[in-house]
Amino acid sequence: MFLQVIERWFADRFREASPPQREGWPQIRSGRNVLIAAPTGSGKTLAAFLCAIDSLMRQGPYLPDETQVLYVSPLKALSNDIRKNLQKPLEEIAGLDPFLPVIRVLVRTGDTTQSERASMTRRPPHILVTTPESLYILLTSNSGRNMLKTVKTVIVDEIHSVARDKRGSHLALSLERLEALAGPVQRIGLSATQKPLEDTARFLVGADRECALVDVGTFREVDLGIELPRSPLSAVCSHEVWEEIYERIAQLIQEHRTTLIFVNTRKLAERVAGRLTKVLGEDQVSCHHGSLSKERRLKAEHSLKEGKLRALVATASLELGIDIGDVDLVI
Numbered sequence: 001m002f003l004q005v006i007e008r009w010f011a012d013r014f015r016e017a018s019p020p021q022r023e024g025w026p027q028i029r030s031g032r033n034v035l036i037a038a039p040t041g042s043g044k045t046l047a048a049f050l051c052a053i054d055s056l057m058r059q060g061p062y063l064p065d066e067t068q069v070l071y072v073s074p075l076k077a078l079s080n081d082i083r084k085n086l087q088k089p090l091e092e093i094a095g096l097d098p099f100l101p102v103i104r105v106l107v108r109t110g111d112t113t114q115s116e117r118a119s120m121t122r123r124p125p126h127i128l129v130t131t132p133e134s135l136y137i138l139l140t141s142n143s144g145r146n147m148l149k150t151v152k153t154v155i156v157d158e159i160h161s162v163a164r165d166k167r168g169s170h171l172a173l174s175l176e177r178l179e180a181l182a183g184p185v186q187r188i189g190l191s192a193t194q195k196p197l198e199d200t201a202r203f204l205v206g207a208d209r210e211c212a213l214v215d216v217g218t219f220r221e222v223d224l225g226i227e228l229p230r231s232p233l234s235a236v237c238s239h240e241v242w243e244e245i246y247e248r249i250a251q252l253i254q255e256h257r258t259t260l261i262f263v264n265t266r267k268l269a270e271r272v273a274g275r276l277t278k279v280l281g282e283d284q285v286s287c288h289h290g291s292l293s294k295e296r297r298l299k300a301e302h303s304l305k306e307g308k309l310r311a312l313v314a315t316a317s318l319e320l321g322i323d324i325g326d327v328d329l330v331i
Helices: 004-013 019-029 044-057 076-096 114-122 132-140 142-148 166-182 197-205 239-254 266-280 294-305
Strands: 034-037 069-072 105-108 127-130 153-156 186-191 212-215 259-262 285-288 311-314
Touching (some): 004 044, 004 076, 019 034, 019 212, 034 197, 044 186, 105 114, 127 132, 132 166, 153 166, 166 197, 197 212, 239 259, 239 266, 266 285, 266 311
Parallel strands (some): 034 212, 069 127, 069 153, 285 311
């Protein structure tokens, strides 16, 4: 169902289509709104994007400089990750046929500089990667609305994380504003964590539109351990107890290849990372949270994926959908 060059690329890279791809592609190609529930790492993001890439490439030399595909993710880190993961297949497919059009992917988040924003206004990307908040801002400006008025497909990733709260209500309004501006727009939702599916679909498309459900979610075996310090727990964690916690975390890190450590606050992320650095070494531990500069966050993400870190301490800034490489322990 794809261009021959895309089928050739896919056959070279993968043994076969995964369940969300096999079941999702016919629904997406039919133009219907689609909600895909599938485990992390099962290829559901490629299920959404490959159809979009195919439709862009089919336009050949007539492909205009306009945004046709909008990808909305709840995290800046995931947005950067998606752009990077899209660039490689686009370059590989283009390398198989010099007559294919060049498809441009750009990210628009709070980290995007003013010059980059002005540049994409002058020459819009074919695929725009953004967050719910940046989508709202784009819909309030003339330049943003000019860029979005040509959108044909919107992909909402990790949809479960926004469906539950005011942030989701805000996004639902933005999607309706997008529909009024560019409509009708095909909506594709992706997540590994959705229940009940019908309610998530209603959130994605609204009460009066149909949505095809692709449910290939599975349960995975989890190796779960609950750790307690040796000293009795009290209402306030003493320095002695913290030392026991740090000691145990360092021991677990040394027993594994790469460890991802989640904490509740930015201050705690800095403190835990600093303490573990003293034990494991300067280049072995890093920190990731929303108050860090764009450069420091990207450096930490790249170091994690490239296997250069023994441990990364993060807040919720790194919790959704990002390709985290060889992590084999989460604390």
